[in-house]
Amino acid sequence: DAGVTQSPTHLIKTRGQQVTLRCSPKSGHDTVSWYQQALGQGPQFIFQYYEEEERQRGNFPDRFSGHQFPNYSSELNVNALLLGDSALYLCASSLTDQETQYFGPGTRLLVL
Amino acid sequence: QKEVEQDPGPLSVPEGAIVSLNCTYSNSAFQYFMWYRQYSRKGPELLMYTYSSGNKEDGRFTAQVDKSSKYISLFIRDSQPSDSATYLCAMSDPDTGRRALTFGSGTRLQVQP
Numbered sequence: 001d002a003g004v005t006q007s008p009t010h011l012i013k014t015r016g017q018q019v020t021l022r023c024s025p026k027s028g029h030d031t032v033s034w035y036q037q038a039l040g041q042g043p044q045f046i047f048q049y050y051e052e053e054e055r056q057r058g059n060f061p062d063r064f065s066g067h068q069f070p071n072y073s074s075e076l077n078v079n080a081l082l083l084g085d086s087a088l089y090l091c092a093s094s095l096t097d098q099e100t101q102y103f104g105p106g107t108r109l110l111v112l
Numbered sequence: 113q114k115e116v117e118q119d120p121g122p123l124s125v126p127e128g129a130i131v132s133l134n135c136t137y138s139n140s141a142f143q144y145f146m147w148y149r150q151y152s153r154k155g156p157e158l159l160m161y162t163y164s165s166g167n168k169e170d171g172r173f174t175a176q177v178d179k180s181s182k183y184i185s186l187f188i189r190d191s192q193p194s195d196s197a198t199y200l201c202a203m204s205d206p207d208t209g210r211r212a213l214t215f216g217s218g219t220r221l222q223v224q225p
Contacts, residue, residue: 031211033211033212040217041218042215042216043156043200045213048211055211056211088153090155099144099161099206099211100158101213103155103156105154105155108153
């Protein structure tokens with residue numbers, strides 16, 4: 001049973017560029033959430049997708065957007081990258097009626 | 113003030129010790145409580161999940177929730193060097209549609225052989 005997978009594992013971008021991160025949920029899961037984890041901090045919720053729609057959003061600017069596909073996989077897009085966007089981006093999957101979320105290994109983004 | 117407070121550590125203990133990790137929270141609406149373990153440069157791994165006040169045991173791990181005090185704990189018995197990691201508490205409030213997890217900042221644990 002494959003767990004949550006994310007790609008790429010690492011990414012280096014420069015300020016002002018755009019980035020797309022990808023996530024495949026655990027088999028059978030239909031809900032995907034994205035989190036940003038800065039160094040030494042706990043993950044911060046960005047948004048959650050269910051049935052291809054954004055169901056809930058955290059306190060992140062519109063530069064952060066996402067998408068969920070019919071096979072439940074998801075993308076996170078960040079436009080106009082800032083140095084402060086450097087972080088580990090985590091994808092978590094769950095079943096819509098359950099609270100437990102299972103995390104992928106993350107994508108480490110460095111913005112120079 | 114953060115909604116979830118967690119001592120960042122580091123906490124250093126000898127192998128075989130009992131470890132106590134704690135979080136306090138301010139939002140009484142939180143109902144689901146989780147503990148995650150995160151090894152360096154990896155994603156968080158779910159360890160324990162509880163809903164009600166009281167204790168829940170799973171092998172060497174015991175999760176404790178005291179909703180009246182807004183305080184949760186994770187106990188690790190017979191700690192091993194492989195337990196060295198950052199431990200994150202997380203909680204959610206699904207009844208108001210708030211399905212996002214709110215995390216503490218994590219406690220770094222080091223178990224010395």
